Amino acid sequence: MKKPGAGELREQIERAGKSLHDGVAPLLAGAGLKLQLLRMDHPETAEQVNDVLATLDDAMERVRRLSQELAPSPFTPPSK
Amino acid sequence: MPIDVLLVDDHKIMRDGIKAILGRAEEFRVIGEAETGTDAVQFIKTRKTDMVLMDIGLPGLNGVETTAEIVRHSPDCRVVILSMYDDEHSVVSAIRSGARAFILKRASDTDLVDALRIVWRGGSYLSPQVSDRLLARIQKGDLESKPAAAALEGLSPRELQVLRMVAEGKTSKEIAVMLDLREQTIRSYRKTMMKKLGVNNVAGLTQLALSTGLTQLPRAAAD
Numbered sequence: 001m002k003k004p005g006a007g008e009l010r011e012q013i014e015r016a017g018k019s020l021h022d023g024v025a026p027l028l029a030g031a032g033l034k035l036q037l038l039r040m041d042h043p044e045t046a047e048q049v050n051d052v053l054a055t056l057d058d059a060m061e062r063v064r065r066l067s068q069e070l071a072p073s074p075f076t077p078p079s080k
Numbered sequence: 081m082p083i084d085v086l087l088v089d090d091h092k093i094m095r096d097g098i099k100a101i102l103g104r105a106e107e108f109r110v111i112g113e114a115e116t117g118t119d120a121v122q123f124i125k126t127r128k129t130d131m132v133l134m135d136i137g138l139p140g141l142n143g144v145e146t147t148a149e150i151v152r153h154s155p156d157c158r159v160v161i162l163s164m165y166d167d168e169h170s171v172v173s174a175i176r177s178g179a180r181a182f183i184l185k186r187a188s189d190t191d192l193v194d195a196l197r198i199v200w201r202g203g204s205y206l207s208p209q210v211s212d213r214l215l216a217r218i219q220k221g222d223l224e225s226k227p228a229a230a231a232l233e234g235l236s237p238r239e240l241q242v243l244r245m246v247a248e249g250k251t252s253k254e255i256a257v258m259l260d261l262r263e264q265t266i267r268s269y270r271k272t273m274m275k276k277l278g279v280n281n282v283a284g285l286t287q288l289a290l291s292t293g294l295t296q297l298p299r300a301a302a303d
Contacts, residue, residue, distance in 0.1 A: 022137065025164045025185070026091040032187030033097025040104055056187035064164060073165040074142065075173040 017070025020063050028060045082109035083200055084128070088120040088146065089135040089162070094185075098133060098162075098192065105193050107200075117141030121149045121260065129157050131196065134179070136163040136170060141258055144177045148237045149259065151178030158199050162192075166210055168217060177237065181205035232292050234276050240294065242269045246282060247289030 004012065032053060039049040085108050087095045095113050102108040111127065114120040117138045123129070132150055136143035147159045160181040161174040171182050180199045183192060184207040195205040206214070232240060245255045252266040259266075274280060277288055288294075 021164055026089075026094055028187055029164070029185040030091065030093030030097050033094070033101060033190070035187075036190065037097070037100050037104075040101075050188075053188040060185075060187045064166065068165065068167065073167050073170045074137075075144065075165070075169040076167060 014071040017067045020067035021071065025060060025063045025067065028056055028063065032056050032060070083107050083196075084109055084111045084130045085196075086110075086112045086114065086120060086123055086129045086132045088114045088117070088132060088138065088143070090115045090138055091135075094135070094162075101190070101192060102196075105196075108193075108196065117143065117146030117149070118258065118260070120146050121153065124150050124154050124157060129154065131200065132157060132159045133192075133196075134159055134161050136161050136165060136174060144173045144179075145241055147174065147177040147179050148241055152238065160196060160199055160205075166207075166213065168214055171206070171210055171214065182210055183207050184209055231277060231288060232294065235273060239269055239273050239276075242266060243273055243285060243289050244294050246270060247286040247294065 035049050035053055035056070039046050085102060087098055087110055089095050089098075099110045099113070102110055108131075111129065112123050114123055118141055120132065120134070121141075124132070132147075134143045134147055134150075138146060141149070143161055143163075147161065150157055150159055159177075159179045160183060161179045162183050162185055163170055163174070164185050166184050174182050181195050181204060183190075183195050183205070186207075191205075191207060195207075198205045232243075235243065241259070242255060245258070250258075252263050252270065255261075255266045256263040270282075270285070273285060277285065279285055279288065
């Protein structure tokens with residue numbers, strides 16, 4: 001199999017970063033919102049829900065860091 | 081009277097979640113949802129909206145550009161940005177476009193409802209993670225404005241928006257469609273910008289947009 005060139009490799013890396021940012025992170029955030037609703041409706045579950053939310057938040061933070069590392073935000077000026 | 085809110089996010093799961101959370105707070109009423117910036121601007125033009133919750137990373141017209149459009153059409157409408165990005169470029173772009181708040185999307189306890197209440201009372205809001213980082217940068221002196229950016233200070237938000245699109249290679253016709261303006265209006269913006277910036281052609285505009293960091297070359301093209 002032909003090895004990708006530097007430009008192509010960079011594109012693939014950026015695509016992976018964008019995919020994490022646009023595809024995975026919103027799902028985690030959406031799941032978090034749903035858990036918060038569950039906690040509002042069933043306060044007795046708060047302790048367990050908080051545990052899951054903390055794990056989810058950790059996962060989200062890792063996804064955020066990794067995605068920004070692979071594909072900077074569109075508002076980032078070019079590096080000199 | 082309820083505060084009428086428009087939700088703008090291309091992810092349904094986010095819109096549904098936010099809608100449900102706002103539904104628990106008595107004072108807010110979600111009156112519309114939009115998946116794109118263009119749809120959001122159209123909505124604002126047809127229905128009075130008190131607040132907009134705007135995803136920053138919309139496809140096409142992004143959240144910052146959409147905010148600038150909304151604020152231009154409805155200066156009283158308060159826009160709150162929701163973002164996965166937490167870098168200062170995103171924050172500064174959002175605030176410059178007219179947003180009143182910048183909230184980081186998180187899984188755990190969201191500060192959403194508190195932020196909306198603060199903004200509705202006339203205040204501004206940044207998520208703690210964002211404000212802490214900005215303060216640290218300011219303390220280190222990392223956030224001083226760059227001299228090159230001064231060249232763009234005489235441009236209106238609308239002109240900056242058009243300049244960025246021109247520099248990205250979009251034609252006047254394409255920009256006109258995206259911003260819902262006449263092609264002739266875009267041509268007029270181009271001429272005014274060239275005069276203000278002292279350049280004679282699109283290449284000059286592009287060069288300025290790049291050197292000030294307003295836009296950047298696609299990575300592959302930059303190689």
